[in-house]
Amino acid sequence: MYLRKVKRKNKDGSQVTYLQLAQNEWDPKAKYAKARVIYSLGRTDQVDAASLERLAKSITRFLSPEEALKAQENIGDAIDFRFESSKRLGGAWLLHQLWRKLELDDIFKDLLRHRHHDTDIERLLFAMVANRALSPSSKLAMEDWVRHDVAIPALEEVSSQQLYRTMDVLLEVRDALEKQVYFSVANLLNLEVDLIYFDTTSSYFEVEPHEAPEGENFRQLGYSKDHRPDLLQTVIGLAVTREGIPIRCWAWPGNTSDMSVVEEVKNDLVGWKLGRVISVVDRGFSSEDNLRYLQRAGGHYIAGERMRAGKPETEEALARKGRYHTIRDNLKAKEIIVGDGEARKRFVLVSNPKEADKARKQRASIVETLTKKLEELGDLSGKQHTKAVCDLRSHKVYGRYLRQLKNGQLKRNKQAIRDAARYDGKYLIRTSDDTLSVEDVALGYKQLIEVETSFRDLKSSLNLRPMHHRLEERIQSHILVNWLALLLIRVAEVQTKQTWRTIRKTMNQMHLGHYSSEKGDFQQRTEITHEQRQILSTLGLEAPPKVFDIQAKT
Structure with missing residues (x-):
């Protein structure tokens, strides 16, 4: 027509x-x-031209915003549009679509259905999660970030007080939220949850120990995996699937030891319908009590063993001769059974020839440097000699390959050098499940690196540390927000096979421009690039519309 x-x-x-x-x-x-x-x-x-113009405008109501805009350009006088400003759109849009795909919006709204808030708490929570993933900042700085820098769907502005209130609400629904998020993510992504990897890390606060309030029990000094033993910290735990998806997080006081948290983690996951769960833990958790607890309720474990601990069964496993079987390139393994009956223990000794060669070369270089330093000692005397001997003896690297004679003279410890070669490229694993193949045990433990990847993302991409919160409740909530952000970016990384840094850089090149005229305003995104469309397609997400909003001035 x-x-x-x-x-x-x-x-x-x-x-x-x-x-x-x-x-x-x-x-x-x-x-x-x-x-x-x-x-x-x-x-x-x-x-009657005016009647025709009214008719044309009424027809545009049934068109898409983009089609309507094109149609209205030919109605009446020509419109002179001015480009006013732009915001980054692509990264926030991707996270928003993932948030909806994982049904996190519906979960949070359902948890708050009996509460009445003046603001949209779900949108405020998403804004904090998006901020951690895209441009980590303080809650006060987020006010300007949302208003001027990024286009958050259905959210024009925020206030820091609203964000702090949202953090309090988040902590109130924490238990139900974590459980519902797990079931939603596991079902929608069809996750394999027979193997659950667990590990801990630490994160510090920019507060000197003497500045902490009296009686505080959460921020404490402890063993720092960030190499900041001088600062108060908290200990963070993550449970991760074999695909690398973090399904739950924990936070404990900074002086909590790894050995003391296994029981709590195991109990918290009871009732999550995880099926035959095999917990994979690092060497820091492999005490006999912890391993026995992991076997409760039919559970099993794959645990790293400390090879230099001097335990009789460990020494026997390392001394046992046997043939290695190639699992994958640069990875060999052999099964070792120690003991009989109730004392029976199953070990798998893994050897990586590539890593062994690397360790040999590093040690040869260290020994060569050590030899030169010992020769240099002969040219010193008095206090200089004494100080140089003490420094060398207490050195973290060189000290392990030295022995001191009765007259105080330092010599290379040839036996220590030979003993070190015994462990080159090897790690020892213990498991309680006899149905697992040697390959499953070796590769299952090797996948513990997924937890390390998650911790690296927490600390680098999400800027978890340093933390400036003082109250324990706010610290716990801050960690929850980071966990939700980590969940989204790990899903994106796993499905696209790209790093979040690359995804974020590519998607942030998509902007939303604001145009204005005497007759109205509208917002239009930049053209979608091939790389952006490929990322969205791989994740099964919708592309943003070209025109977002048209507001005619009356």
Whole structure:
């Protein structure tokens, strides 16, 4: 259907133009389309132009914003649009779509359905999660970030007080939230949850120990995995699936030891319908009490063993001769059974020839440097000699390959050098499950690196540390927000096989521009690049519309 002009010549030779609403219809006899006049609007010089403009505008209400904008450009006077500003859109849009795909929006809204808030708590929570993933900042700085820098769907602005209140609400629904998020993510992504990897890390606070309030029990000094033993810290635990998806997090006082948290973690996961769970833990958790506890309720474990601990069964396993079987390139393993009956223990000794060669070369370089330093001692005397001997003896690297004679002279410890070669490229694993193959045990433990990847993302991409919160509740909530952000970025990384740094850089190149004119405003995104479209397609996410909003001025 369309408007057409028809010219007719009068007897006096003058021409008259008529405006008609017509439609093309196929004539089966003539074998071509003919125009059929539906309505004649009269002579063009007598047509009510204002009525036609109103009709055209009413029709645009049934068009998409982009089509309507194009149509309105031809209605009335030409519109002079001015480019006012832009915000980054792509990263926030990707996270927003993932948030919805994992049903996190519905979960949070359901948990708050009996509460009445003046603000949209779900949107505020998403804004904090997106901030950690895209441009970590303080809650106060987020006010400017949302207003000027990033386009958060359905959220124009925030206040720091609203964000702090949202953190308090988040902690109130924590238990139910973690459980529902796990079930939603496990079902939607079809996760394999027969293997659960667990490990801990620490994160510090920019507070000197003497500045902490009296009686505080959460921020404590402890063993720092960030190499900041001078600062107060908290201990953070993560449970991660074999795909690398973090399903739950914990936070404990900074002086908590790894050995003391296994029971709590095991109990917290009871009732999550994880099926036959085999917990994979690092050497720091492999005490006999912890391993026995992991076997409760039919559970099993794969645990790293300290090879230099001097335990009789460990020494026997390392001394046992046997043939290695190749599992994968640069990875060999052999099974070792120590003891009988109830004392029976199953070990798997893994050897990585590539890592062994690397360790040999590093040690050869250390021994060579050590030899030179010992020779240099002969040129010193008095206090200089004494100080140099003490420094060398207490050195973390060189000290392990030294022995001191009765006269105080330092010599290379050849036995220590030979003993160190015994462990090159090897690690020892113990498991309680006899049904697992040697390959499953070796590769299962090797996958513990997924937890390390998650910790690295927490501390680098999400800037978990340093933390400036003082109250324990806010610290716990801050860690929860980071966990939710980590969940989204790990899903994106696992499915696209790209790092979050690359994904974020690519998607943040998509902007949302704000245009204004005397007749109204509208927002339009930049064109979607091939790389951006590929990321969205791989994740199964919708692309953002080209035109977001049209507001006509009356």
